[in-house]
Amino acid sequence: MRRLVSELYVRDNCHPFKATVLVWVQLPMWIFISVALRNFSTGQAHSEAGVSVQEQLAAGGVLWFPDLTSVDSTWILPVSVGVVNLLIVEMFALQKFGMSRFQVYVTNFVRAISVLMIPVAATVPSSLVLYWLCSSLMGLSQNLLLRSPRFRQLCRIPPSKSESETPYKDLFEAFRAKFLSRK
Numbered sequence: 001m002r003r004l005v006s007e008l009y010v011r012d013n014c015h016p017f018k019a020t021v022l023v024w025v026q027l028p029m030w031i032f033i034s035v036a037l038r039n040f041s042t043g044q045a046h047s048e049a050g051v052s053v054q055e056q057l058a059a060g061g062v063l064w065f066p067d068l069t070s071v072d073s074t075w076i077l078p079v080s081v082g083v084v085n086l087l088i089v090e091m092f093a094l095q096k097f098g099m100s101r102f103q104v105y106v107t108n109f110v111r112a113i114s115v116l117m118i119p120v121a122a123t124v125p126s127s128l129v130l131y132w133l134c135s136s137l138m139g140l141s142q143n144l145l146l147r148s149p150r151f152r153q154l155c156r157i158p159p160s161k162s163e164s165e166t167p168y169k170d171l172f173e174a175f176r177a178k179f180l181s182r183k
Contacts, residue, residue, distance in 0.1 A: 078129055
C-alpha cells in the first residue's frame with residue numbers, strides 16, 4: 001500500500017507536504033512582520049537617519065487613522081479584519097458538503113479565531129491592523145481569483161472534478177441559501 005501511495009504521489013505530483021509548505025512559510029512571515037510593525041509603532045526600533053520610524057508612522061496615516069502608531073478608535077479596521085477573515089472561512093465552508101466532525105471543529109475554531117481577532121486588533125497599533133487587513137484582503141482576492149475558470153485556464157491549472165463553470169454564482173447561491181433564506 002505504501003508503494004502504491006508513493007507511486008500516486010509521483011504520478012500526480014501531489015505530495016501532502018506541498019500543501020503544508022505555505023503554512024511553514026506564510027505563518028512565520030506573518031508573525032515576523034507583525035512583531036516588526038509592533039516594534040516600529042511602539043518606538044522599539046531605531047533609525048540612523050535621525051527621524052525614528054515611530055515618528056514617521058505617527059505622521060503617515062490616512063483617512064480616519066492619521067496616526068499609525070495609535071489604535072483605531074473607530075474600530076473600522078479591526079471589524080474589517082474580522083469580517084474579511086470570516087468571509088474566507090465561509091467561502092471554504094460553503095464549498096464543502098458532508099464535512100467530517102473534525103473539519104466542522106476546525107472550521108468553527110477558525111471562525112472563533114476570526115471573531116476574537118476583532119478585540120485583539122482593536123488594542124494594537126493601526127499599522128499592524130492595516131497590515132493584517134491587507135494580508136487578509138490579498139488572501140480573499142487570491143481565493144476568489146483562483147475560482148475563475150478563465151484564470152485557471154490562463155495559468156494552465158488543470159480542471160478539478162468539483163470545478164464549476166459559474167463559481168461566483170454558485171458561491172453566492174450557497175451563501176444566500178445558508179444565511180439569507182428563511183426556513
